[in-house]
Amino acid sequence: MGFSADVAEKALLDCGRSCCICHRFRGMKTELHHIIQKSEGGADTYDNCIPLCFDCHAEVKAYNPKHPKGRQYTNSELKQHRDRWYNKVRNNQFITTTPEHMELDRKLFITIRKMLPSNNSILFLRKHDFAGSSFALEYLEDLKNFNNVCEFPEFEFIDADLETLRANLDHCIFSFLIEIGRNTFPEDSNDGKVRNRIPQEWKHKQWERFWDAADKINELAKEVVSSYNQLIQQGRRKLGVE
Ligand SMILES: [Zn+2]
Known part of the structure; x- marks a missing residue:
């Protein structure tokens, strides 16, 4: 099982179908990633979901803790990227720009x-x-x-x-x-x-x-x-x- 249709819809609306890390608009190519992997007990919930582009998704997934190269995205970092981006998209919709x-x-x-x-x-x-x-x-x-x-x-x-x-x-x-x-x-x-x-x-x-x-x-x-x-x-x- 993956994310339910409701969770997917809400996440895609909240990100405006742009990647939460690199911010490119990806439309139909937006992918939904589990912040805590399913194999590690991650749930199919809205809070555990981050919309990403194909490239950032591959980078987040490619990290191998047994052969560390570069710096892995931590779960809390991914959440912060997501929440900052959701906020920005929300602010745009309600024109709160000062x-x-x-x-x-x-x-x-x-x-x-x-x-x-x-x-x-x-x-x-x-x-x-x-x-x-x-x-x-x-x-x-x-x-x-x-x-x-x-x-x-x-x-x-x-x-x-x-x-x-x-x-x-x-x-x-x-x-x-x-x-x-x-x-x-x-x-x-x-x-x-x-x-x-x-x-x-x-x-x-x-x-x-x-x-x-x-x-x-x-x-x-x-x-x-x-x-x-x-x-x-x-x-x-x-x-x-x-
Ligand atoms: Zn990206």
Whole structure:
């Protein structure tokens, strides 16, 4: 037996179908995790349930106490993540945001716009075809910086809708950079800049590998741009910021 339909419905409503750890909106892909495992006597109750995305769920479950790597999420930490997120979603529904909170969100939004202006790496991603010419790695520098600062707790919107969009953008950028690291390599250049590209010899000798990589990177670049657009549009609308 898993969670009853009532428990599942209540939990999914309370989290707004976003992950309680990384805050991405996951819709139908939201999973319900037992905080105390069933094998350890955990019950199918609302209090023992935390909605997670697939990635965070895998990470929470993967920890093996016999071979500890990294730091395990404790049960009370999971509950705190969940309760904080439920609160944020609830506050959004009842519009209890104070002017001070709006101001904090406004500051964060302006910082993000400065870090990721639409005319730098975002413009590059909009235009570049990764099956084509090589590109200077420095174009991706601000994406890396954004990814790094998203780890800081102050990089969290008070507003739940904006927070899910920020988390989604962070995740899209992360997946894009992983794929760039996996499938593009430095080329000799004459201007002293590091330029990367999907190896041209794959095109001749490993045709499928080349196009798999190019399609995937182009697709992820598109997702970065569209999640960026969503955050900027919503932020301007909600916060009244240029
Ligand atoms: Zn997650």
